[in-house]
Amino acid sequence: MATVDLTLDTFEDIVTKEGIVLVDFWAEWCGPCKRFGPIFDQSSENHPDVVHAKVDTEANQDLAGQFGITAIPTLMAFRDGIMVYNRAGAMAGPDLQSLVTAVEGLDMDEVRKQVAEHSASEHAEG
Template identity: 70%
Template sequence: MATVDLTTETFDEIVSKDGIVLVDFWAEWCGPCKRFAPIFEQSSEDKTEIVHAKVDTEAHQELGAKFGVTAIPTLMAFRDGVMVFNQAGALPGPALQQLVEAVETLDMDEVRAKIDEHDATEH
């Protein structure tokens, strides 16, 4: 499956679905983004059950701001609508593969329990 371009209008709809969505925040002028692009594209071909999406931070600055993206590329992973990973910097292929495997094996009930616990201590 090829990568999907996300916009402000489509972002929430795509990342809130069940399953895994990887989001690459990038810009045309960004050298590291251009080096990461083929790695991300290869992952989309290898792992067709995972949505691989891209956000052009120049065209959709409000999305970058919403998620506090201050450096690009920034990679985020969502599973079942929950952000489970957020890191700036281009990953090499093996590291991206490890990330995907880690997200696939997450116990989402445990993740949600930790979020609830964290939210309870914040109030």
């Protein structure tokens, strides 16, 4: 499956769907981004069931700002609309494969429980 380009208008529709969505925040001028790009593209071919999306931070500065992107490439993983991974830095192919496997193996009932507990504790403090 080819990668999908995301914008502010399409981001929410894509990442809130059921399943796994990997989002690569990148820019044309970024050397590490250019090295990571083919690895990300290969992962999209290896995992057609996983949406591989890209955000050009130059063309989508509002979206990059909304997520506090200060270093690129930054990779985020969403599962069933919940962000479960967020880290800056390029990855090697085996590391990206391990990430996909880890996200596939998540107990989403447990993740939702942790998100609810974290949200409740934030409201109690605030």
